[in-house]
Amino acid sequence: MLTLYDCQSAPSPRRTRILLAEKDIDYKCIQVDLRTGEQLGDAFKAINPRCAVPALVTENGDVISENIAIASYIEDIHPEKPMMGQTALEKALILEWNWRCEFEGLSAIAEILRNTSPHMKNRAMTGKRNIAQLPELAERGRERLGYFFEDLNQQLSENEFVAGNHYSLADITALVCVDFSKWVKASPNDSLVALHKWHKKASQRPASSA
Template sequence: MFLAEKNIEHENIQIDLTKGEQMSDAFRKINPGCTVPALVTEDGVTLTENAGIAAYLEALYPEVPLLGTTPMEKAQIATWNWRCEMGGLMSAAEALRNSSPAMKDRALPGPKNIPQIPELAERGLMKLGWFFKTLDRQLSANKYVAGDSYSVADITATVVVDFGRWVKVTPQEDQTALLEWHGRMKARPSYKA
């Protein structure tokens, strides 16, 4: 979605996580950490973390700014993106990775097999519900997650809401600001990216 918002042309190679393609020898040559995404730059450097990829692309392609332009915007976007990652994505991942039979011994991403802890799945579900309440409050006072402008925090939060469906945690009917915002995000061309 970040690349689509900036209209950056790129080759997109899908890695099928359900088939374990991230564990293949071919992918380990790209990212020994066996995680996605991975961005191979024109210089041959591989970036493997969302924050680093976003910072790199924002520096190369400053228009449309997705990490903010003023010091305060940058701080607010970084804060809310971190909250979306920690409060939202990590909670959903904790629930999914510790409950899905398909992820037995894959409770954490990466090259090592890690056993599931069912209690962490329960905690993840609870935390994700709390996060949706926090996000609804934030969006009740703001057009976008981090303020008045669309940003990487909106991208991350959109992924959280969509990912939540995998663990059967969705925004509640009374979380109207969150539901309205998510409808606007789904209408963006980058949503289909």
């Protein structure tokens, strides 16, 4: 059975949980307490030396520690209910939007949170090394997150789902991004009607509560 090293409250492992739930895959779940720094301890370092969750341990004991890599592996071993597209174009557009949701969305929010939170002093980046906060990056993160939500709203006013006609990995990343934006009080503006309509629909899927 697959084992997921998780932190229930954190956005990145939620992406993996939703994917596994969408595909009805059973797995063993082990919580890593990020608030107390368990990810930096020797026990978890032995699992994932990058000191971050999610980390997925395969049935053979190999460890995959990046959402996109986990998704690619899961899609390969459980191709039923495809979440990464079937045609060459679908696959490409899903990867394109997934990357945009991650880089322009999630990482902008992380930039805000990690460069301002007093709990994250010297923890401005995920990982085993301490990195000092830069408050200017938080300002830039807020600006670029606003632009990303505008672009996502435009895309959703022309498409039913984030990467086109089907719910996909890109929708999962976008959903986690919109929910995570509440943490930094930067939720999408009410004027972004298509984005809110999609968010309501995506939140109603049973897997979204995973």
